[in-house]
Amino acid sequence: MTRLRKMMLxxxxxxxxxxNTRRLYLHAVSECAQYFHxxxxxxxxxxxxxxxxxxxxxxxxxxxxxxxxxEALRFFFVHVLKRxxxxxxxxxxxxxxxxxxxxxxxxxxxxxxxxANPVHRILLMTLYATGMRRAEVTRLKIADIDTQRMVIxxxxxxxxxxxxxxxxxxxxxxLRQHWRSLKRKPTxxxxxxxxxxxxxxxxxxxxxLWQACERAAHRAGMEKPIHPHTxxxxxxxxxxxxxxxxxxxxxxxxxxxxxxxxxxxxxxxRHLLETASPLDGLTLNPSTPA
Numbered sequence: 001m002t003r004l005r006k007m008m009l010x011x012x013x014x015x016x017x018x019x020n021t022r023r024l025y026l027h028a029v030s031e032c033a034q035y036f037h038x039x040x041x042x043x044x045x046x047x048x049x050x051x052x053x054x055x056x057x058x059x060x061x062x063x064x065x066x067x068x069x070x071e072a073l074r075f076f077f078v079h080v081l082k083r084x085x086x087x088x089x090x091x092x093x094x095x096x097x098x099x100x101x102x103x104x105x106x107x108x109x110x111x112x113x114x115x116a117n118p119v120h121r122i123l124l125m126t127l128y129a130t131g132m133r134r135a136e137v138t139r140l141k142i143a144d145i146d147t148q149r150m151v152i153x154x155x156x157x158x159x160x161x162x163x164x165x166x167x168x169x170x171x172x173x174x175l176r177q178h179w180r181s182l183k184r185k186p187t188x189x190x191x192x193x194x195x196x197x198x199x200x201x202x203x204x205x206x207x208x209l210w211q212a213c214e215r216a217a218h219r220a221g222m223e224k225p226i227h228p229h230t231x232x233x234x235x236x237x238x239x240x241x242x243x244x245x246x247x248x249x250x251x252x253x254x255x256x257x258x259x260x261x262x263x264x265x266x267x268x269x270r271h272l273l274e275t276a277s278p279l280d281g282l283t284l285n286p287s288t289p290a
Contacts, residue, residue, distance in 0.1 A: 004041055004080065005030075011079045018158070020135055028072035041081055045089050048073055052090065063093040100233040101224060102267050108234055111213075114220035119197055120212035122178045127209065127228055129171040131235035131253055133158065134209040134228035140190040147172065154254070163254045233267070241270040 005026065012022045032051050033040040048070075055061045055069060070092055077083045103111065108128055115121035126137055136154050144153040150172075151164040179185070186192045186200035193202040209228045217226040224230075236249050250261040265271055 004039070008076055008080045011075070015079075018135075018156075024068060025072035025075055028069045029076045032069070032073060040076060043073075045085075048090055052093075056093070063095045066093050067095065099263065099266055101226070101230050102237045103224075103226070103230060103234045105234075105238060107222065108231070108238075110220050111216045111222065111226065111231075114216045115212065116215040116219060118178065118181060119191075119208075120216060122174055123191070123204075123209055123212045124216060124231065125171055125174050127231040128235055129168045130165045131232050131239075132165065133232065134206045137209060137228075138191065138203050138206050140203075141188055142186065142190050145172075145175065145190065157254050161254060161256075163251065165252050233264075236261070236264045237267045240264050240268045243270075 008026060008029065009022065012025060017025070029040050032048070033043065035051060035054070036043060036047055051073075052066060052070060055066045061069075070090060074085050074090065077085045112121060112124045112128070115124055123137065126132070126140075127134070130137075130152055132140075132154060136157055139155070140152070141155070144155065145167065146153060146164075147167070150167045150169070152167050154163050154165060157163060175190075182192070182197065184192070184198045184200050189200065189203040191197070191204040193199040193204045197204065206228075213226045213228055213230065217224065232253070236253055239249055239252070240246065246258070246261055246265070249264065250258050253261060255261045
């Protein structure tokens, strides 16, 4: 490990950043330095600006992804190199406000039924039944499944916050079936890693969850860009359509700000259908043929 990498890792750990964020930030700084063929402490703001434009122009990354790269480089400059960095120097790209993709309940069932194998099936079921983020699913431990209270404990989620979500009886039954099918019984991780899912010392990779969604969508003939977060969005929207209040959904999703959760009001068919257009309140003369 190089001196700069260790310095950055120390700063990330000191601020208690998650493992995923640490990995992303270290990768972003390393990738930028490799592009310019120099040590990262030799990078200047002009190079960072050029690199930001390259991420859009050549790699065609989305604004959210470019923001993550810029934030990683800013962290390195400010907290590791102790250099000046302002928004005027490197502005963050404007993020478009687009509504997330939501599947219907029939489409969710179609997706789960088209899973490529039993492990993919239980992962898809867990994503939809709990609304968890993919990283939260990979870190689930056996001890997190509380069958007495019928809840799942999510430890150290985004923002280092714990929360509980409901444990569906149908999911519990499927988890027990999954447990019985494992060749080696894990003692810690609910979903063990390895190509045969028998590496009981390590949890499953989040790439497997991406593969589960992509392969199931392909097998089901669904052309929509479906990924693990699609099932999280569907979970929240379907709860809202079933009458669950928005504050409860906020807690289940682990959102710190209610405004983040209110996006699902725009996606709920029930709320759209219950809201009449103002045109319906007008008294209009019958139209006459031209």
